[in-house]
Amino acid sequence: MPRDNNAQRWQLETHRTDGNGLEIAFAGRWCLDQALPFPDALTTELTDSIDRLTFKTDLSSWDSGFLAYLFRLLKLCAEREIQVEQEGLPEGVRQLLAMGNAVPEQKIAGRESEKPLLFRVGSAMLDFLQDAPASLDFLGEIILAFGRLFTGKTRLRWGDLWWEIEEVGPRALLIVSVISFLVGLILAYLGADQLRMVGAQIFIADLVAIGMVREVGALMTGIIIAGRTGSAFAAKLGTMQVNEEIDALKTLGISPIDFLVLPRILALLLMVPLLTLYASFIGMLAGLMISVTIFDIGLFEYYNQTVSALELEHFMVGLIKGSVYGAMVAYSGCMRGMQCGRNATAVGEAATSAVVTGILLITISASILTILFYQIGI
Amino acid sequence: METPISIEVRDLTIAYGDHVVQHDLNFTVNTGDIFVIMGGNGCGKSTLMRSLIGLQRPAEGSVLYSGRDFWNVDHDEHQRLKRRLGVMFQGGALWSSLTLAENLALPLNQYTGLSPQLIDEIVSLKLALVGLAGFGEFYPAELSGGMKKRASLARAMALDPDILLIDEPSAGLDPLNARRLDELILELRDSLGTTVVLITHELASIMGIGNNSVFLDTETRTMIDTGDPRRAVQSGDPKVRHFLTRGEA
Numbered sequence: 001m002p003r004d005n006n007a008q009r010w011q012l013e014t015h016r017t018d019g020n021g022l023e024i025a026f027a028g029r030w031c032l033d034q035a036l037p038f039p040d041a042l043t044t045e046l047t048d049s050i051d052r053l054t055f056k057t058d059l060s061s062w063d064s065g066f067l068a069y070l071f072r073l074l075k076l077c078a079e080r081e082i083q084v085e086q087e088g089l090p091e092g093v094r095q096l097l098a099m100g101n102a103v104p105e106q107k108i109a110g111r112e113s114e115k116p117l118l119f120r121v122g123s124a125m126l127d128f129l130q131d132a133p134a135s136l137d138f139l140g141e142i143i144l145a146f147g148r149l150f151t152g153k154t155r156l157r158w159g160d161l162w163w164e165i166e167e168v169g170p171r172a173l174l175i176v177s178v179i180s181f182l183v184g185l186i187l188a189y190l191g192a193d194q195l196r197m198v199g200a201q202i203f204i205a206d207l208v209a210i211g212m213v214r215e216v217g218a219l220m221t222g223i224i225i226a227g228r229t230g231s232a233f234a235a236k237l238g239t240m241q242v243n244e245e246i247d248a249l250k251t252l253g254i255s256p257i258d259f260l261v262l263p264r265i266l267a268l269l270l271m272v273p274l275l276t277l278y279a280s281f282i283g284m285l286a287g288l289m290i291s292v293t294i295f296d297i298g299l300f301e302y303y304n305q306t307v308s309a310l311e312l313e314h315f316m317v318g319l320i321k322g323s324v325y326g327a328m329v330a331y332s333g334c335m336r337g338m339q340c341g342r343n344a345t346a347v348g349e350a351a352t353s354a355v356v357t358g359i360l361l362i363t364i365s366a367s368i369l370t371i372l373f374y375q376i377g378i
Numbered sequence: 379m380e381t382p383i384s385i386e387v388r389d390l391t392i393a394y395g396d397h398v399v400q401h402d403l404n405f406t407v408n409t410g411d412i413f414v415i416m417g418g419n420g421c422g423k424s425t426l427m428r429s430l431i432g433l434q435r436p437a438e439g440s441v442l443y444s445g446r447d448f449w450n451v452d453h454d455e456h457q458r459l460k461r462r463l464g465v466m467f468q469g470g471a472l473w474s475s476l477t478l479a480e481n482l483a484l485p486l487n488q489y490t491g492l493s494p495q496l497i498d499e500i501v502s503l504k505l506a507l508v509g510l511a512g513f514g515e516f517y518p519a520e521l522s523g524g525m526k527k528r529a530s531l532a533r534a535m536a537l538d539p540d541i542l543l544i545d546e547p548s549a550g551l552d553p554l555n556a557r558r559l560d561e562l563i564l565e566l567r568d569s570l571g572t573t574v575v576l577i578t579h580e581l582a583s584i585m586g587i588g589n590n591s592v593f594l595d596t597e598t599r600t601m602i603d604t605g606d607p608r609r610a611v612q613s614g615d616p617k618v619r620h621f622l623t624r625g626e627a
Contacts (some may be wrong), residue, residue: 032490099507343474
């Protein structure tokens with residue numbers, strides 16, 4: 001309990017003692033909940049003429065604040081070669097200061113916090129260049145794993161595959177429905193505006209049908225799956241990396257690629273084409289509803305126009321694109337997860353990078369496939 | 379420093395839904411104690427600690443800090459009481475995206491109005507106290523298991539808690555490092571007057587530094603003894619003696 005108001009606050013006085021000594025008198029309350037002074041303020045008193053420091057204390061209470069003050073003060077004195085006599089300090093304080101100085105400070109070389117800009121640009125570039133062989137390496141491992149699967153050298157865990165299939169397929173239906181419906185609606189409006197000028201509004205049906213089946217259905221599904229499933233793959237595999245679960249598989253001689261990556265890639269390869277078909281269908285349904293209700297096109301007229309516009313090869317193109325996008329998402333999600341570092345930040349980075357890589361790969365392969373199909377005329 | 383606080387546990391029942399983990403716990407932790415919560419695997423030691431530090435509301439009963447009912451005071455008082463507890467989690471629970479120095483400085487920046495210079499000084503003092511002087515710029519992932527334990531002890535002490543709660547301090551440490559950590563805890567208690575609540579099934583720690591304890595039984599799901607473990611091994615309940623002598627008595 002404080003004895004008076006002065007005891008509520010820290011107090012500090014310095015006196016010159018005989019010869020070259022300085023005495024510091026601490027009194028009152030030296031606790032963290034108030035603004036404590038910093039010992040560097042004493043430098044004016046700690047002149048060259050002083051070679052001995054003593055203490056006198058009359059403290060009502062103290063905590064780490066007081067300790068930190070003394071800790072710093074002792075460092076200052078050591079720099080100035082001032083001899084310190086700790087007898088005047090409370091017993092507990094002396095013990096803790098002794099503990100704090102028991103292990104000498106480690107001088108660790110080469111830990112600069114701020115690197116120059118050019119250095120950071122360069123090292124980012126090197127990281128990027130190193131990423132390419134690592135990605136190819138991972139691709140190679142997946143191909144080898146498929147080889148083992150087809151030659152019967154590894155057994156697929158059907159339970160895991162079914163679980164992944166349910167997770168990436170049926171559970172994505174709702175979001176795929178909503179987005180495909182709205183995209184179908186946008187396509188119908190876009191077509192209606194342009195085609196009205198030439199009085200050919202009935203061709204909304206062709207635009208929506210071919211657009212959804214060939215391109216947009218697969219593209220939207222790919223992007224949804226990249227955001228929804230690619231990130232989940234990376235986060236889950238990354239967390240398993242943090243918990244050393246992947247190391248545990250390796251030490252048992254089980255290939256983490258066979259065990260964890262194969263079922264995920266297969267699940268996406270099987271499900272994304274189906275989701276693509278479903279998305280195209282929902283998009284066409286949206287086009288039909290908008291055309292019939294808003295643009296006064298007859299229901300059967302629209303239906304017949306759609307049927308005559310679609311050919312089998314449109315579906316083939318859509319399905320091929322869907323499979324490729326699914327493979328890209330599975331590849332980037334699993335790769336980033338398996339490459340994950342061993343802490344919480346790394347898991348976040350892996351998930352982000354999985355989505356970014358996935359969407360980038362989808363866009364690149366979409367361009368290549370579109371040009372390719374145009375060249376071979378389907 | 380405010381008046382030192384003690385812990386009283388009254389008729390406490392802890393449960394997950396309908397599954398009762400422990401019931402009818404009654405014990406007192408006095409100021410300055412090194413109090414050991416002991417018992418076999420799965421008896422509810424860690425769950426009990428979660429109730430003591432405000433992470434899990436007990437099903438029944440109360441936890442009193444110096445007479446104030448921890449789970450039934452208003453929000454501000456609850457937070458104030460929490461701030462007087464320092465917790466060292468089993469896995470260390472250091473924030474992996476922050477350096478050691480930032481880990482220690484975070485509570486100080488949050489709850490005190492100290493100058494940045496003084497916070498730096500407190501951080502380097504606390505690191506020095508646990509033998510990690512100079513490691514402030516390291517990230518937790520760059521440390522060994524024993525260093526992480528000591529760093530997390532330093533973080534638990536950052537705000538000069540009145541009560542330090544430690545879950546399995548020696549798990550994953552070699553016997554010498556485990557003993558050094560025990561000695562460190564003892565020295566900190568002696569110099570700072572901190573009360574320590576220790577969850578452990580490490581016999582060396584229980585007998586070496588504990589002066590008060592409670593034993594949680596896995597079968598009956600309640601406590602069967604409380605008091606000095608050195609007395610318990612002589613004259614306590616047969617189950618406690620059995621536990622404390624590794625099944626030899």
